[in-house]
Amino acid sequence: MAHRPLIVAATAAVLLALAGTAPAAPREPWQAAADVRTTLAEAQRALVLGEPAKAKALVAKAAAFELGLLEPAARPGLREAGRAVAAGDPVAMEVARAATWTAILAEALERATAAASAGDVDEARAWLLVREFRKPTRFTRPGADATLALQALEGGRMGPKPAAAAVRADLLDTYQARLRSALDTVVASGGQGFDISRAGAAALARGYFATLVEAYEKQRNASDAASATREFESLVAAAEAGDDAAVEAELAEIEAAIEGFRAAPLSKEEELRRAGQLQRFLALVPIEYGRGVKDGRVTLDFEIQEAVTFRDGAAQAFGDLEHLLALENQEDTRRLGELLDGLAADLGAAARHEEVADPDDVQGATDEALDLIESLYPDEWEEAGATADFDVIAATLDRLESAIAAGQFSQAEQARLEAYAFFEFGPEQRLRGLANDLFVEVEGLFWYGSDGLPGLAQLVKRKAEPEEVAETRKALDLALADAEAAVGAGPTSNTAVISNTAIIVFREGLEAVLILAALMAGMVGAQAGLRKPLLLGAAAAFVATVATWGIAQTVLGSLSRYGEKLEAMVSLVAIGVLLLILNWFYHRVYWGEHLAGLHSRKKKIIGIGVGAVLAQIVGLVMLGFTSVYREGFETVLFLQAIVLEAGAGIVLIGVAIGLAATLAVGYLTIRLQRKLPHKKMLVATGLLILWVLVIMVGTTVQTLQVVGWIPVTPVEGLRLPYWAGLWLGVFPTWEGLLAQGAAVVFVLGSYVLAEQLRARRRRAILDRPLTETSS
């Protein structure tokens, strides 16, 4: 009994001791990994700064951590670390650190993908926290594919297998980028004589490759995989030994071994997207460069920067496709890489204002590269360029936002117009045929607003804050994403394609038909002969339209960005001719009677009269031609794109229906006008032409604003329904509204003048003495 207190105390002491040494509850994988990594880093710091005892204690601490499922992976590296600090060897310590960490990463990768494959989101998430990321730069951010895949798996939007594949692809892609970075560090550190860093980077490269080797073996073979693994081991050994020559030799072997290897193969969609980006971005390089250079000097830095951006985008896409292209032709692929590097050098020198390459040389290099691409691409990639349009639009909109943030609004407007041009001569053509509602929304967000949000044109004009621009940009991104999906999905139904095609042809053809029909209706009696030059012009335009279709497949495709300028020029000519003819139309009664009077006089005057008639004929031919070709040109671009989506047969049905409708309207117009008394016919014709003229003026002003030839000054507070622009060419800008107003004044003024002339003539006739006889 006397010993009871002692026994109790002893028992308590034993229990307390046991509690102190009892293993802690298992921690999350990320905590265990972070503890090991941080502690080994501190140990290395101590070793490097000459505190070996502290380093040993820290390594011992790391070795004592409860690592759970990471234990088997981490243990070999931790033992190496123990040996390294015992020897006071910071090079070996760095290698051991890298080996431990990459082994942990490899284990986490396997467990994360296995958990995702089993549908265990929580487990997958827990392991996904043990990972690395690509290094962010000023222009790139780490991706989140794996994270979002797990989120989609949790939400039932993705199945376990695809989610696991996405997780694996993200991680493999990351570690391949890290492998590249580590090899670059081996070179850089060696150049500076930093043996510790070089050995550490070599060990990291070895570890990253170990996570990729399974994919490497699948793509190559087991023998190559084993050989490559040996080369990485040799690299580490050479770096540890400080053998510069051996490091250089091993690096060369490794570069050869991994050339063309891509751990996370792209999906077919991603391949197509990259293929499109390479083509489209590359084609834009000389265009942007040419705009920024003049007489051997850089005149517009932002255009050069844009060229650099597109080149870098093309190079990135090339990097992702290189291994596939090399399978087609290694020599050509290598040459393509050289051309891209050459462009980088030229553009960089121009950006630094060091040396300005001739734009023709840049174009030449680009053309050679594009030819190589054409020869290397498989058939299914031939139309890939179109898929990159949205990427080009996004890159250009990024430039807009950067310019806004920097307060450079003229550059922002330039970027906006460029982005819109890429849209208009890219996806818009197909979108109109496939999903017209999306076209309207995107159009609104680019210009004057949609769904309560201001358009980018308005925002840039009033120098809006970046936040406001970002809001519209966000909505535009969503709309463009939907548009991309719609364009990528192709036509939803033949009926939709037919009806949309018919509407396009009808709408584009309506203006031309109304002008011609209205004028022809008035050409009766002595004037009937003047129908021929009008129809001749129209027929010539029809032939020209068909010819345009023929060359649209080749030349026009690459000139599509200049198509809007061509459209603008043709439109201006069409308006000019229409105004002249309109003037002639109202005054022709006077001319006609004047000419009749001249017949009784001398030949010279008849000659003058014949010259005047010739001018009328030329004018009518020009009117017929420009009225039809202006619409035909734009229609060809639309139809060309829709044919690619839906096939020629379907589109031709839509074209036939649209043409029939426009011709029916034209026929009705002529019939109805002829039933009218002369004066009423004159009024009806004038009204029709006025309506068409107003539309033409409005749409032409819009086109001139798109090409940047005239400014955009939105009417603040004025919101117009989308159909006002679509059908009446009425857009809420001062330039457009004033031009349309001027057109109305001109037409009405011409009519009033004609009426005054007619009244004067009537009075003259009535005032004539009865004894005079008219000839």
Next chain:
Amino acid sequence: MIRTRALAPLVATGIAALALGACGGDDEPAADDTGGAATTTESAAAPQLDGVKDYLLDHTEQLAGFTADFKSAAEEYHGLAEEAGFDYEALWAEHGEDLGPMLEEMKSNWIEGNPYYEQMEGVVAGTPSLAEYDVILDAGSSAAEDPESAVPFDLELSDGTTLKQPGNLFNLTEGALWGTLPEAMPQSTPADLDGNGTEDFGEVLPDAAFLLAAAEAFDRYSGELADSAQAWAPSESDAFTALVVMVPTMSEYFGQWKESRFVLGDASGSESFNVVSRLSDINDILTGLEVIFDGVEGRLSEVDPAQAEQTGRELSDLRAFVEDLYSREQGGERFEPEQAEVLGTEAQERATAIAGQVSQAAAELGVTIEQ
């Protein structure tokens, strides 16, 4: 009668044409039903960003106070130089006794004022609407160095000289006070300010016109920053963008530290960061980033508590790592270039991990990280 009957079909034709087109396709914008992008997670807890704004305003006020005092001192110095006809030999001969303490005080104030900005740099540089001030005050280069990152302003001196895009204002004022400006800039004149018989590093008489112009610009832009900060409405996107954007910036800063006098001593060719160690700046930036992270941590915890905990720990571990290095440096310890390389690389890798984790969090929450 005839007129009406004749005109009516014509008008009807026009209307019918319009109706045909309007009915034929769905021209109305469709409702947005995108499901591809990550959806924003609904949450009852909003990010607590008022604290971030208060933190920013405190520091903009401190900075504005410092630049106002700095400008006053520069004006006084300019006055003395003007009296001496901008002959610095004569200036030193006449006012040497006063100039030493005056310039030492300016330098001391500059060193004290530096953290006012650095502690808010994370917010300023990471927020798109404020980022230009980071270029102007701290991060921008000269046009000669790097046109792409050049400051957007020119400096006009009182003698009529215009220096086009000369570089950021912290670098310019540091260079003037310590005599480390590039050759293309008005040079400071060496002088034995402390009277110890030698003209040591940093003992110079700045070019008065240059110093005044730089000080005036400094004060002007710090005032504009204060106004912009007042008007700023912090958003979740701003917070996440700041956290991600600052990582490559810190990577650059570690690189600059490795090249600075604090590591390479006299062998350093760096024209800047020779007075206040970049480690101090990095430490200050991390302070600001922790404030920002605190503002969004609650939001992140709702979606992914483990991720939130991990990032919080990584930030504080990195801060502790840098603080340790800095305190050693302040204690007189000098790092060998390779030591700096190993340590700096470790810090850069940790920063990269943080940026990656924050990017994942932003993706999960559907928050846009601005370019």
